[in-house]
Amino acid sequence: MYISWNVWGNISVLLITAWFMIGCSLNLEMYGPASGSFSSRLTPPKVTQVTADLTGIASTSEISSLSLPRATTAQVIPISIEFDRAMVVNGSPTLELSTGAILRKAAYVSGSGTSTLIFEYTVVAGDSAAKLDYTEAMAISLNGGEILPINQENEFTALELQEALKLPDPGSDKSLAGTTPVLINTVPEVKSLKSPDTDVYLDGTSLEVVVKYDQPVSVSGSPRLPIQVASNTRNANFVAQISPSEHHRFLLTHRF
Numbered sequence: 001m002y003i004s005w006n007v008w009g010n011i012s013v014l015l016i017t018a019w020f021m022i023g024c025s026l027n028l029e030m031y032g033p034a035s036g037s038f039s040s041r042l043t044p045p046k047v048t049q050v051t052a053d054l055t056g057i058a059s060t061s062e063i064s065s066l067s068l069p070r071a072t073t074a075q076v077i078p079i080s081i082e083f084d085r086a087m088v089v090n091g092s093p094t095l096e097l098s099t100g101a102i103l104r105k106a107a108y109v110s111g112s113g114t115s116t117l118i119f120e121y122t123v124v125a126g127d128s129a130a131k132l133d134y135t136e137a138m139a140i141s142l143n144g145g146e147i148l149p150i151n152q153e154n155e156f157t158a159l160e161l162q163e164a165l166k167l168p169d170p171g172s173d174k175s176l177a178g179t180t181p182v183l184i185n186t187v188p189e190v191k192s193l194k195s196p197d198t199d200v201y202l203d204g205t206s207l208e209v210v211v212k213y214d215q216p217v218s219v220s221g222s223p224r225l226p227i228q229v230a231s232n233t234r235n236a237n238f239v240a241q242i243s244p245s246e247h248h249r250f251l252l253t254h255r256f
Contacts, residue, residue, distance in 0.1 A: 044160040045085050045149045047167050049174040052132070053078040054182055058214070068131070068183040071123050072215040077132070079106050079119045079176060081140075081167070085152075086115050091145015095119045096135045098170070099184060100128040103135060113150065129184040133170045133177035140165045188213045195227075209236050 057069040057077070071077055079095060089112040094105040104127060106119035121132075140147070147165060149156075156164070168174035194210040201207065209225060224235040 042152060042155045044156050045083050045087065045152075045164040047165070048082045048084055049179055050082070050134070050167055050176045051080045052176060052180040052182055053080070054180055057182060068181050070183040070185055070214075071132075072184075073123055073125045073127075073186045074216075075123045077106075077121045077123070077182065078109075079121060080111075081117045081119065083115045083117070083149075083164075086113060086150045087117060088112050088148050088150050089117060089145065090148075092143055093119075093145050093147060094141050094143060095121075096139045096141065097121055098129055098133055098135050099124075100126065102126065105141075117147070123184060123186060125186050127184050127186055131177040131181040132184050133175055134167060135170070137167050137169055138165065139167060186215075188215050188217045190214075207236075210242065 054069050054077070057071050057075065081095070089108060093108045095108075097104050097106060102124075104121060104124060106121035109118050109120050111117035142165075148161065149164070153161070168178070170177065172178050190211060191214045192212045194212070196207045196209070209227065211225070219238065219241060223238045225238075227234050227236055
């Protein structure tokens with residue numbers, strides 16, 4: 001009995017030793033040599049922020065009590081999508097925007113080979129947004145094209161490359177609305193009204209009133225402008241459009 005126990009005990013020790021050696025061998029194959037030269041995998045690219053270039057967009061404080069810059073019909077707003085590394089663009093990607101009843105798309109225009117890609121949105125009559133923003137975090141549509149990190153396209157899976165196009169959540173600090181809020185309003189507003197100076201006018205005198213709008217408007221029919229004269233309300237008749245873009249002239253024939 002004593003000899004048998006020693007034999008099995010020795011066999012057990014040998015088996016455990018063999019298992020330990022195999023385990024060490026596997027570990028070396030999986031994690032590399034003990035020198036510490038481990039391979040590191042690149043992190044996928046990501047969007048850091050989205051901004052708009054508001055150069056040429058009027059401040060609404062110039063035309064109303066609103067505090068945001070305001071864009072209107074036919075104005076172009078460049079939108080920058082900033083990545084944490086240089087990206088290359090193939091094809092014609094677009095960025096879907098929240099612009100009211102009809103969702104507009106900003107078209108890619110430039111930036112391939114840099115970390116900032118530029119999209120342009122042209123405001124169309126009827127568009128509206130209290131603060132312009134994209135529709136969702138995955139608002140970039142590739143339309144069959146590609147947006148890839150330069151010289152790193154083979155380092156990542158298709159899913160990782162798709163996730164790399166994820167934008168900051170709409171309304172967050174780094175979103176379009178968070179970094180550079182801009183009002184989209186294509187309904188014309190009166191910017192100023194020039195009326196005759198306070199004076200004494202004779203019966204039958206024609207008085208001119210000039211209305212200036214904040215954007216181009218078209219006129220059809222025969223609009224009239226009601227004006228309070230003392231205790232009476234008189235109507236000034238539309239005469240002409242002084243400027244093709246914004247000025248309209250009304251004449252009021254003064255009658256007692």
